[in-house]
């Protein structure tokens with residue numbers, strides 16, 4: 001039997017600064033037409049100079065905490081999904097805690113690349129099962145603009161900065177927030193080299209005085225990532241539905257990782273969810289890494305795309321490769 005938990009409140013944040021495709025035309029040899037045709041992305045948000053992952057996370061978290069009817073002091077644990085923390089030490093989660101004015105609680109980072117939100121949600125599910133009073137802040141935040149090679153037209157057109165957040169409590173029963181019914185997660189390290197950021201870590205350590213090279217930025221075999229993203233998100237979603245006694249016809253809304261509109265449409269088609277039930281905001285935010293899924297979920301809920309009673313299927317895919325799916329009854 002699956003253990004349930006509740007999304008008591010959700011929130012999101014994206015910086016104001018917009019980088020459009022025509023702005024990118026001035027940076028690299030590309031066109032708006034190429035980007036829109038291949039990715040569906042029209043613009044993305046970029047953090048202002050000095051704005052950090054934790055700054056954005058604090059804004060999304062504050063919205064989630066307020067929507068849950070809590071105050072920061074009510075939070076018992078912080079799980080921050082990120083691959084771009086403000087620093088390795090202190091961890092991003094304590095940088096977030098500092099901004100929220102919270103102390104004396106467990107706070108840690110989780111890096112599962114773009115799948116980080118669902119990985120943290122599963123941990124929150126376990127925590128709230130062990131401690132029914134726990135109020136776990138699950139926030140995903142990435143400033144991929146800092147790890148983007150702005151000379152590389154094959155990657156710089158894809159990514160943006162944002163945060164998404166949820167406050168997770170023990171199961172409140174049907175009709176109270178989003179009821180997380182089940183989550184499945186997976187990974188396959190064989191494909192790790194297809195999507196990397198090596199620079200500054202122990203496999204490619206920084207040496208004083210050494211120039212920053214391409215290894216410090218996102219490098220990707222786009223075609224391979226594309227194929228595996230579609231295959232993996234589809235397979236795990238169908239498996240999750242089946243093990244909960246549902247079919248694709250039962251899904252009211254699909255909220256996929258917003259990597260690229262072609263990937264999103266292919267996943268919807270292969271799972272069998274009609275296009276009009278698939279939420280898309282990649283056109284306005286690009287791929288915001290771990291933040292992508294909660295950013296989309298929060299926006300879908302606030303715009304009425306997700307309605308109370310809806311069965312929502314979330315699915316994510318990221319470097320590692322890592323992937324996962326979750327079923328939430330709103």
Ligand code: ACO
Nearest residue numbers: 030031034038114153154222223225226259260317318319
């Ligand atoms: N503008 C113009 N031309 C370009 C650009 C660009 N921005 N980028 C690449 N091209 C060129 C290439 O150089 C190539 O030219 P060539 O044929 O002369 O060699 C041609 O366009 C085709 O390139 P492909 O890489 O084969 O193009 P493809 O159709 O595969 O599209 C893309 C590339 C958009 C990156 C696609 O592979 C993709 O979306 N992959 C998934 C990427 C992704 O979403 N990654 C993240 C998922 S995981 C995560 O979220 C971290």
